[in-house]
Amino acid sequence: MLAWASGAPAQAQQANDMTFFVTSSGPGKGGDLGGLAGADAQCARLAQAAGSTGKTWHAYLSTQGEGAVNARDRIGKGPWRNAKGVVVAKSVDDLHSSGNNLTKQTALSEKGDVINGRGDSPNRHDILTGSTAEGRAFPAGQDRTCGNWTSSTTGAAMLGHSDRQGLTDDPPAKSWNSSHPSRGPGGGCTQADLRSTGGDGLLYCFAVN
Numbered sequence: 001m002l003a004w005a006s007g008a009p010a011q012a013q014q015a016n017d018m019t020f021f022v023t024s025s026g027p028g029k030g031g032d033l034g035g036l037a038g039a040d041a042q043c044a045r046l047a048q049a050a051g052s053t054g055k056t057w058h059a060y061l062s063t064q065g066e067g068a069v070n071a072r073d074r075i076g077k078g079p080w081r082n083a084k085g086v087v088v089a090k091s092v093d094d095l096h097s098s099g100n101n102l103t104k105q106t107a108l109s110e111k112g113d114v115i116n117g118r119g120d121s122p123n124r125h126d127i128l129t130g131s132t133a134e135g136r137a138f139p140a141g142q143d144r145t146c147g148n149w150t151s152s153t154t155g156a157a158m159l160g161h162s163d164r165q166g167l168t169d170d171p172p173a174k175s176w177n178s179s180h181p182s183r184g185p186g187g188g189c190t191q192a193d194l195r196s197t198g199g200d201g202l203l204y205c206f207a208v209n
Helices: 002-017 035-049 191-196
Strands: 020-022 057-059 087-089 126-128 158-161 199-207
Touching (some): 035 199
8 A cells, every 4th residue: 555655646747747658549530630639639638647737738740731730840849758757859859860769668658558569469550640751741742641630531641660660671661750651441541541551540749848
């Protein structure tokens, strides 16, 4: 009982110090996140459930076309800590450099759990980003955002690998934010499509304050 009592405040403080996580679950509608607002709300809901308070959470997502948004411009300045208090990146530039500290062991869920990666069953390492390796929007035309996060059927979303592992050793396979587009028999943006390549509609969430 004493161990629980002494551990609970520490766990609560740790949750409140968290400024980065991978969602333990997605909305469940494939690439249809309800736009950026819906994705941000998913981050906020999960953070609050994990005991995080007083923060504004944004999903790491870009959009395309008129008024395109760069993911790197909507996540604050850093540094960002996971649910265990480990710094995953010190700044936006650090996050998008080869020296960031995002790995399978540090890209944890809001609960502090490791996200299944390559070799695990089921693999869930494909994270929705819609972004280039620099964290920017793709040009209008070829869909890389499932219709700006409103399509659960046709289209495609650029995905990153949260465990930094893929089928090859080239940079895209090891990219946390820009590895390959989604695809599948449902059109590319269904929940089943995302699962077929090793995903589950998960997001990266960052506290912007």
